[in-house]
Amino acid sequence: xxxxxxxxxxxxxxxxxFETKTRRAYLNITQQVEAAxxxxxxxxxxxxxxxxxxxxxxxINDDEPGLLKDYDRFLEELVPQGAxxxxxxxxxxxxxxxxxxxxxxxxVIVAITGGRLDFGPWEQIFYGEFDGMRRKRVLVxxxxx
Amino acid sequence: xxxxxxxxxxxxxxxxxFETKTRRAYLNITQQVEAAxxxxxxxxxxxxxxxxxxxxxxxINDDEPGLLKDYDRFLEELVPQGAxxxxxxxxxxxxxxxxxxxxxxxxVIVAITGGRLDFGPWEQIFYGEFDGMRRKRVLVxxxxx
Amino acid sequence: xxxxxxxxxxxxxxxxxFETKTRRAYLNITQQVEAAxxxxxxxxxxxxxxxxxxxxxxxINDDEPGLLKDYDRFLEELVPQGAxxxxxxxxxxxxxxxxxxxxxxxxVIVAITGGRLDFGPWEQIFYGEFDGMRRKRVLVxxxxx
Numbered sequence: 001x002x003x004x005x006x007x008x009x010x011x012x013x014x015x016x017x018f019e020t021k022t023r024r025a026y027l028n029i030t031q032q033v034e035a036a037x038x039x040x041x042x043x044x045x046x047x048x049x050x051x052x053x054x055x056x057x058x059x060i061n062d063d064e065p066g067l068l069k070d071y072d073r074f075l076e077e078l079v080p081q082g083a084x085x086x087x088x089x090x091x092x093x094x095x096x097x098x099x100x101x102x103x104x105x106x107x108v109i110v111a112i113t114g115g116r117l118d119f120g121p122w123e124q125i126f127y128g129e130f131d132g133m134r135r136k137r138v139l140v141x142x143x144x145x
Numbered sequence: 146x147x148x149x150x151x152x153x154x155x156x157x158x159x160x161x162x163f164e165t166k167t168r169r170a171y172l173n174i175t176q177q178v179e180a181a182x183x184x185x186x187x188x189x190x191x192x193x194x195x196x197x198x199x200x201x202x203x204x205i206n207d208d209e210p211g212l213l214k215d216y217d218r219f220l221e222e223l224v225p226q227g228a229x230x231x232x233x234x235x236x237x238x239x240x241x242x243x244x245x246x247x248x249x250x251x252x253v254i255v256a257i258t259g260g261r262l263d264f265g266p267w268e269q270i271f272y273g274e275f276d277g278m279r280r281k282r283v284l285v286x287x288x289x290x
Numbered sequence: 291x292x293x294x295x296x297x298x299x300x301x302x303x304x305x306x307x308f309e310t311k312t313r314r315a316y317l318n319i320t321q322q323v324e325a326a327x328x329x330x331x332x333x334x335x336x337x338x339x340x341x342x343x344x345x346x347x348x349x350i351n352d353d354e355p356g357l358l359k360d361y362d363r364f365l366e367e368l369v370p371q372g373a374x375x376x377x378x379x380x381x382x383x384x385x386x387x388x389x390x391x392x393x394x395x396x397x398v399i400v401a402i403t404g405g406r407l408d409f410g411p412w413e414q415i416f417y418g419e420f421d422g423m424r425r426k427r428v429l430v431x432x433x434x435x
Contacts, residue, residue: 009289044301050254053266059392061392066379074369109340109397231356233356250395
């Protein structure tokens, strides 16, 4: 364990932009988040990483191609794109994507320790896209000292 | 991107109370959270918004009536109120509500930038109630400077 | 509601270690988190509690034995250990655990007010293990003043 007294609070904000080639996609964005934390200069604090759109997720798990397929199959079987959604009566076609994003989550918070993401051995940050093929954003907000 | 050095940390706390007229309900609470952030005076920071009860959620998604019906149908089909739950052997009747809340999440964290909720175009904060018709609370906690 | 001006930011970090006797397990870790908050000396702030492994969850709900069985049955019926997962072609056998953890969540953030976890009446912090019987860690990171 470790404790620090810090005299000055800093904040830092950055947007990451994505445009996936497929409707659903899973992108490892760990290095972009690490770069933002480095730029912030924060040594001890928290970083919030959240989808700014409501049909996409930010989540933490393993970067293993089979697992990404398992997530995709699980979500599509439980919430099929082609099922009937009241939301789609508005002219949208992404009712499924709003539910998939809810199951995978909007955001993660990662501790910053010694200026780095304080991660276990396999933790990686992913952008999960459920209604892609257009430009969408992720917010990175760092608070600390 | 933007970086700030801030000399003084502030915190602010407020409770929001709700009593829904139906067992399940989805309430847009964005304006109440915005008002709390304004009262906090925090310009750069984070706001935590969490259900203080364990059969309710706070989540972020679209304020579209069809979508709220889609969420409700999805949750009720996957975790029906009338199914058998061990929890209900205690005399409770809300086993389903504890699971529904888990799928929709307990809390959200929103970045505060320039004194405002740092949101994408459609993000709205919702209180999701799964065992309502009684007074229940949401906690708003602001940290920043 | 209450507002505080705080002059000095503190941070504190601690790891909690677990080795469950069964593959899946649900452990109440509230007291360990409370002890970490006390050691941090933080009076107003936030505590992040996250699984450092990607087949485990940290979540908040009721400490009621029937409910823990309901969660376990729900997760095992929706994502059976014995189903086919592409992830398991790598030689792993925990494809189900990666999905279960995603549904229950990686982390919680709890407000700290007056030096204590700012909880509703039944909130308890749980470590949810989905691939246990080996040593795994939870991170507790406190930020505040």
